[in-house]
Amino acid sequence: MTDVDFMRRALSLAAPGVGQTGDNPSVGCVIVAGDVVIGEGATAAGGRPHAEEFALAQAGERARGGDVYVTLEPCARRSTGGMSCADLLIGAGVARVVIATGDPHPFAAGVGVARLRAAGIAVTSGVMDAEARALNAAFFSRWDRP
Numbered sequence: 794m795t796d797v798d799f800m801r802r803a804l805s806l807a808a809p810g811v812g813q814t815g816d817n818p819s820v821g822c823v824i825v826a827g828d829v830v831i832g833e834g835a836t837a838a839g840g841r842p843h844a845e846e847f848a849l850a851q852a853g854e855r856a857r858g859g860d861v862y863v864t865l866e867p868c869a870r871r872s873t874g875g876m877s878c879a880d881l882l883i884g885a886g887v888a889r890v891v892i893a894t895g896d897p898h899p900f901a902a903g904v905g906v907a908r909l910r911a912a913g914i915a916v917t918s919g920v921m922d923a924e925a926r927a928l929n930a931a932f933f934s935r936w937d938r939p
């Protein structure tokens with residue numbers, strides 16, 4: 794299985810939620826140990842919880858050292874005041890995060906990636922970028938506006 798295979802699975806988790814997540818984009822997340830999926834999830838209807846929260850809850854302790862595939866840069870701040878997904882991933886001890894595309898929202902906008910890297914997590918971005926942007930086209934056209 795390749796990065797593209799797992800990202801395709803994450804995108805397919807996010808697809809049914811498009812249009813149901815309010816102001817939030819619909820995001821998919823898959824956590825893998827070796828080649829085995831140990832957790833997965835998508836943004837809940839209404840926009841919360843986030844995809845990573847579901848996937849981490851399912852993976853539990855097995856997430857340590859795992860690879861995470863997520864269709865959007867993990868958030869670095871929450872409007873609800875809870876833990877950001879970047880901090881949750883760091884706390885879980887994952888080894889690598891593969892991201893389809895950056896989050897233009899001011900609650901992430903490069904800060905999520907920078908925080909993961911500062912914590913020693915390997916980050917790869919741009920895997921199926923165009924597909925991820927097309928999936929949440931309304932969200933991206935709203936935030937990418939100058």
Ligand SMILES: Nc1c(N[C@@H]2O[C@H](COP(=O)(O)O)[C@@H](O)[C@H]2O)[nH]c(=O)[nH]c1=O
Pocket residue numbers: 817818819820821835836840841842843844845865866867868869870871872873874878896898899900901
């Ligand atoms: N839906 C979604 C994200 N959405 C992003 O999270 C931020 C808003 O957080 P909040 O208002 O607290 O729900 C904002 O940057 C938005 O683009 N992020 C993720 O890591 N995973 C998810 O599943």
